[in-house]
Amino acid sequence: MKYIRLLSVTLLLALVACGQPAGNGEPVKIGLITPLTGEIAALGVDISHGAELKLAEMNAAGGIQGRLVQLVMEDGRCSGADAAAAIQKLINIDHVVAVHGAGCSSESLAAAPIAEAAGIVLMSPSSSNPDLTSAGDFFFRTYPSDDLKTTAMAQYFAQEGFKKVAILSEDTDFCQGVRMGLLQKLDEGAVVFDEVVDPNTKDFRSLLTRLKKLDFDVLVANPQTPPTGAAMLQQMREAGFQQLVISHDVMDNTVVLELASEAAEGFQVINVPTVASEAPFGQKFIAVYGEPQANMAWGAYGYDTLGVLAQAIEKAGTDGAAMRDYLYALDSYPAVVGDISFDENGDVLGIHYALREVQDGAFVQVADIAVE
Amino acid sequence: MVQLFINGLIAGSLGALVAGGLALVYGVLGVFNLALGQMALIGGYSTWWLHQSLHLPLSISILGGLLVGALLAWLTFEIFVNPFYRRHRFLPLVTTIALSMILDGAILLLFQERPRSIVPGLKKMVQMGDARISMEQVGLILITFVLLASFAYVLHSTAFGRKIRAVVQHEHAAWSLGIPAHILHRLIFILSGVLAACGGIFLGIDQNLTPIFAFPLTIKAYAAIIAGGKGNFWGAILCAYLIAFLEQFVVGIHWFGLFYVPAGYQQSVALVFIIFFLLFKPSGLFVRSARAA
Structure with missing residues (x-):
């Protein structure tokens, strides 16, 4: 006791x-x-x-x-x-x-x-x-917030005259946020293809086969992780698409360059400016x-x-x-x-956005994007 | 359509390699190997390491990857399966789950978190009518086919295959006829490891390798062997292709000219289809008649 x-x-x-x-x-x-x-x-x-x-x-x-x-x-x-x-x-x-x-x-x-x-x-x-x-x-x-990022994207598409947008997203909180933002901010009917895949899907070939039948100006690659996005890029270029692919912060990543190498050429991201x-x-x-x-x-x-x-x-x-x-x-x-x-x-x-593009195997800042 | 068929072949070949390895072990030993996905990844990662870090030619790297796969399978058998499976056939279920966790950790330590691609960048594409396919993919599909066909030949048309089938049917009777069952067990296990390693290398060449990929790989192989009929090597392989085709066609076809199935349902639709089939043929799609007890 x-x-x-x-x-x-x-x-x-x-x-x-x-x-x-x-x-x-x-x-x-x-x-x-x-x-x-x-x-x-x-x-x-x-x-x-x-x-x-x-x-x-x-x-x-x-x-x-x-x-x-x-x-x-x-x-x-x-x-x-x-x-x-x-x-x-x-x-x-x-x-x-x-x-x-x-x-x-x-x-x-x-x-x-x-x-x-x-x-x-x-x-x-x-x-x-x-x-x-x-x-x-x-x-x-x-x-x-992605609210600003999608505004920046919509602004950029309007400026470039992209009328038909295809979106390929992964089913995660972050990607859905970007997707919903884009659907809101782009004109009605502007989104001609909008598919959401299970997280960590690496095989987009059949979706891309479907995309082949559509006429579109730009593809928004909206993955949660770089390997998924790299697979999107690679399979898209292998399927023979010539359109611009644009993505966001996740893809502004050297891992993408390593995995997709020449498939990443000409690929663009809208992201916060990097630090040199x-x-x-x-x-x-x-x-x-x-x-x-x-x-x-x-x-x-x-x-x-x-x-x-x-x-x-x-x-x-x-x-x-x-x-x-x-x-x-x-x-x-x-x-x-x-x-x-x-x-x-x-x-x-106090943070603004930048448009970055892959040129000769490296990300290069091509423009500043001011969002009001 | 042609493109969808090719897409299905690519995905199906990968599934068939892993499912074949799983079915072989399950059919002969009655053992579930839950670490097979990790064994596949280690085969793929070793090939990546030999090719990208040591700069060996691709063919030698692939051989090295297969060798690592075989070695790993052999060690797995000796340490995690052989001491247990005779006592109860569910014991290896537990030991291989443990092994899968150990291997997950080992992959992280040895190859890091970063995704790896054995052959990075764009592949050379060939136009075939409406469809496009890369030389690598043609090679992978053909090699898978040749590999599986030669397995089938050995299993069904050689004396060696007859011995294996004898062991499957009745181990002790096979023993008494002088068939070295214990050696065959070992061999089968190692072969399954080699098939899995092929799957991992396939994945590393066609897409990229990441440490989290092991479990989904194992799960799909399980769906295939269960749908194919327990212990039925052919059934498992056919079902692996079937699941892959279903996955590709479900999202790729404009159904009745009206709608597309959203991509989020790609995997579930294929598996629901399998469940539906099993309701009517519980013993498996490719088993002619179930022997009811």
Whole structure:
């Protein structure tokens, strides 16, 4: 009996110890959720490298108010279920003060309500699904919504005189967001082909056979991951199509060039502008991690997102509500990707788009696209 | 139409290789090998590694990939199947699930997350009437056909094949007639690994290899062997082609001149069709009459 009482007292003490807020000497813990494995891992790896770069710089400069910063990384696997489990763990076990993430839109859509309920700021460097605009007061993103991207695409098609558009999408939250946006913004009857395939489908030949019978000006390749998109490109060119193929951020990725090689020639993407390898940030990144796995832009967004979060903690403290209010009121943060701030929904302001094209086996920026 | 038929042949050949490997092992040993998809991928990845990293000629790389497939299958048999399958035929189900997870991890460690293509870029396309097909695809379809046909020949028209069939029918009776059943088991398992590795190499040449592809590959092969009739090598292969054709035709045809089936239903329609057939012929599409107990 005595032992049991002793044991329960010890357990109680242990529980109390766990629940205590971190003292001043303890590091500030920030969680990070991004796909670190799976078909889109290259993006997640770049984002986490960017964040680690910022982390190293901050800690070298003395951390936040004398406290070191610690990143707790979780793999969201580009899936809502994994991201939900990850953010629960970060909030309830690691007691992080804010979360950097999530990477994929599916992850953020699942994680945002949990962050909201816990009153923890969740800030995504890469989720672009339009539904995230209304994902709650604690969700922010440094990456623009697809609502803007599809507007940019529709604007570009109008400018080029593309009247007949074919869309080939993968059935994921992100791709459906892009697809719905396009269907909304293009004129009625402009979309002549609109097919949605199961995630990770790699065989588009019969769909392309059907497309052969149609007359269209441009194909929007709307995949969730680069291998799927590369298969689309390759099979389309092999089937003899000459039309322009245009895609988005997912395909602005060196993996595509590697897999599709000459099939990618002339292929275009509308995406946020990348960060040049020669730019100071690119140089810093390459010195530590080498060439990015997917795109230098992801490294920059990972870096900036941690920067914004750290500034919010520095200025407003570790309380989630105070951080949230600080971020809404934020005037302007000088990020690598541009001077950014947030609107009343937590969506980023200050990022524009660029049109990039594959020329001689490399992405080249061909035009800026301003979206009002 | 011709193009749809060719598309079906390409997809079907891939399915038939894996399903053939699965059916062989299931037919002879009564063992389900759930790691077959991973074994296929490892064959494909090894070929990619030999060809793209060591810059060996494609033919030698493919041989290397097949060799790795054979070696892996042999090790699998010795470690994960042989010690267990005599005790209960469901035990290897568990051990091969474990193996599939180990192999998933090994693929990630050895070949990383990045997708790999054995022959990247555009293939040379040939115009055949309305249809287009690449030389690689013609080769893959023909090789699959020759491979499966020679298997069938060996199985049905040689003394060696007769021994295998004898072991399938009654292992102990075959033993007592002096047929070395244990060696044949090993051989069959290794052959199934080679067929699976062929499938992986096929995939790596025609599309690209990613670590998550193993499970869907196994599932489709299972659908084929169940629809084809348990333990029926021919049934499994025919059903693998059938599923592939169904998948291609379902989305490719303008049904009754009225509508197209949305691509999202591509896989489900084919499998629902199989289920429907099994309702009427529960023993499998290609089994003439079921022996009811």
